[in-house]
Amino acid sequence: MCGICGKLDFTGSPVDENLLRRMSDLLTHRGPDDSGIYMRHHGSVSCGLGHRRLSIIDLTEAGRQPMSNEDKTVWMVFNGEIYNFAPLREELERKGHRFTSRTDSEVIIHLFEEEGSAGVARLVGMFALALWSEKTRTLILARDHVGIKPLVYYWDGKKFLFASEIRALLADPAVRKEMDLEALDLYLSLNYIPAPHTIFRNIRKLRPGHILTIRDCVLKEERFWDIKPWTPADTPDVSDFEETKATLFRTLEDTVRSQMVADVPLGAFLSGGIDSSVIVGLMARNASRPVKTYAIGFADMPMYDESAYAREVAAFHHTEHHEIMLSSREIIDTIPIVLASLDEPFGDSSAVPTYVVARETARDVTVALSGDGGDELFAGYRMYKGEAWHRRYCLIPRLIRAGLLEPFIRSLSDSRDNKYGEQIRRIKKFLRGAKDTFEERVFSWNELFSPESKKALLTDSYGTDHPKAKELFAAALNHLSTDYINRMLYADLKISLPADMLWKVDTMSMRHSLEVRVPLLDHRVCELAFTIGGEWKIRHGRSKYLFVETFKEILPQSLHNRPKWGFEMPISKWLKSDLRYLIEENLSRERIIRDGIFHYPAIKKLIDNLMSNRSDTSWQIWNLIVFQVWFSQYGKN
Structure with missing residues (x-):
């Protein structure tokens, strides 16, 4: 690297x-x-x-x-x-x-x-x-x-x-x-x-x-490369299920084996999720000595701590496990360093814990394998179930949906600070995406600021008459003539995976001279994944059904039905307390008016909604803070 x-x-x-x-x-x-x-x-x-x-x-x-x-x-x-x-x-x-x-x-x-x-x-x-x-x-x-x-x-x-x-x-x-x-x-x-x-x-x-x-x-x-178009008729039927599993196991194991070659110390990230656990399991099958695994835990943030799952996987495969327990204060103190390292705006707050785990891992090894890409290939995110939920939701008469359910849900407070508030937030996000067309729904579920929000937020000099995001998603969603799940997966493979997930991992790991390898994104694994129909990726309400069934023998039983949990921070809680200074420094009325990019009343409304717990606008506020920090370093000249 x-x-x-x-x-x-x-x-x-x-x-x-x-x-x-x-x-x-x-x-x-x-x-x-x-x-x-x-x-x-x-x-x-x-x-x-x-x-x-x-x-x-x-x-x-x-x-x-x-x-x-x-x-x-x-x-x-x-x-x-x-x-x-x-x-x-x-x-x-x-x-x-x-x-x-x-x-x-x-x-x-x-x-x-x-x-x-x-x-x-x-x-x-x-x-x-x-x-x-x-x-x-x-x-x-x-x-x-x-x-x-x-x-x-x-x-x-x-x-x-x-x-x-x-x-x-x-x-x-x-x-x-x-x-x-x-x-x-x-x-x-x-x-x-x-x-x-x-x-x-x-x-x-x-x-x-x-x-x-x-x-x-x-x-x-x-x-020079792309996923080849195919039709639903080409997907494996039930009789091919076992053969598909065997092919997937063999292909990914060969890939992991090839990526274990290095003349320097090598290990693996182990979050305790399904993807990193599979990678560690395949490494253990092909290693002559215990695999070095690295996980971070949060002693004072139990809602975000997955270290117990990582510990269980490490014991299952007899790895040389390194558990890095951090306090919220240690993460908070790292945030200004991460923000200062960005040479263009990047609003995914999980860049901060990614930076920390890379820093700690790099103290011991030079190369680490990770499980990135599994969700985008085998349907691990909740969003991929959204289309099925929408079809069921539309069975409810429109009068009841529009006149009763939706106004009631909108009246509820949502928050990432607790599980109840988080469930309300997810329901609101689903309803915002309940649009007329498939393309509109998928884009809405990926959208942070709506067109109306951007119009209120941006001054006339910084708006554009040619927004690209919606047409970008529409083109990707219509590239393959296949089932809706694989169409969504292809859009993520082409858009969010390289621009968000992979950019984050590369940028944060390379700040510490750590090479991160991603076996699941070997292009041969990607090609194989897109020959598997969506009905085998989400089945009986279970995400990543075929993937888990393929590798369940090398996973602890507790992971077989474990729901997806992202690598996140309690950004909402911190913006109301320890990180409030970032709002005051970067989103103050004086600063916003001086820079001339945003309308302050729109920003003040976002801040008021967060502080009063009316609505969780933390991701939007974080997005603007990141931009302002970047602009103070790069934008003014």
Whole structure:
């Protein structure tokens, strides 16, 4: 795992070496073990590549980047891991290629020599990479199938820059810091900013499963992977159930085994949920010594503490278990550090506990496997049941729904602070999404600020006439002609998974130079998951039915029917107490009027509703706090 950056200049000027080093230095947390640069000037074209190394495989100098082929005509910087590098290397050696290291990185260069950019589709792993051909003066960028590793770029028609993080691009004074109003709308709508947008107008994220080619001042983006369309007739029937389970078990176990290869200490996150427990179980089956597992618990927050479940799984598989018990004060004290680390607004508050567990895990190991992706592939979230609930709800006469039930539910107070209030909040969210069309329902269940709320919130200068979030979801939901569950899962695979979950895990773990691997998101597992009909993913009211049935022999009995519980914080409670200062500092009348982005009366209403316990607006307030902290660092210039 590493940090990469680079610049391509078509003006005739050479790339500034000091700039390249500044960009690279801003990524030191991603690669503290080593650094390197490559620079070349070809007439009117100048190329510079920068790299920060986190050594994982082949810890010697031979693995240093930027890395080249034998005649030094192809150069590469690479971030990630390639899990099928061994068979690819054997194949390339038979064709005459000679290797100077044991790294997975070098395989990519020789594969490019053989097959060009088409070779990217043969890689199994997580990656963001840049390849420069001196012969053709062509730069190629590629990002892995589902977007596990980030890659951003800037282009003004003559100068092209890329990096693992936005902050590195901003090291160049030529990069204009203009806010993208469509991205602001996406952030308020979804709590994150999906690719290809970033909060900056001229900076873009390379979309997962895509290749970007730059040659002669022309950019060309093409997709190299996607879930193949299929029809309900292709889904396995009841007679294929056992065969599907066997295939899934075998495929995921092979994936886990391949991801346990490292020349540094390796362990696993263990939350006590189904997904991480399955990964740990498969690791235990394939390890020669006890697996190192890491879990955090909250001594004074029992509603959010899952350490007992993690402890049970650890005992079940005889792992070397590390339990990190934290107080709410320790989490609260970490929040300003996390907020200051964000180079674009990101409103998922679970970034904070993710940061903490990565920090503690990195004290002992360099690589950790996680269970991310299981909910998005096998229907673990409550939202996926929403469509079935809606169909039942519509059996109630509209007069009773609209005239009695809905006004009564709206009159109740909701809160994340207790289980009763949380149930009311969930019911309200379901009702808000009870729209006329499937696309409208799914989008409403994902929406943070409604169009009406955004209109009241944003000043005229910062609104947009072209909101993107709704059409983004509509396109994804209609990509596959299949059952509604898999259509929802595909939308999450393409939108929230890379932009929210994977971005969060990568960003928070790399702040501590910890590589996190996600076996469930091997693209072959993803492809298999989407050949399984939704009727086997949610069955008899049970989420992840087929997934649990497949792996129940390696799960403690208590997890077989355990409901989903997210990795969250009591943000509502804290905003009313310990974190109230964040509201006062960032959402004060004076600050809001001075910045000129939001209308203060709309913000005051959100705050009043939270403080009076009329409605839990904590996630919306947190979203705005995160934005304001980011704006104070990056937005004002």
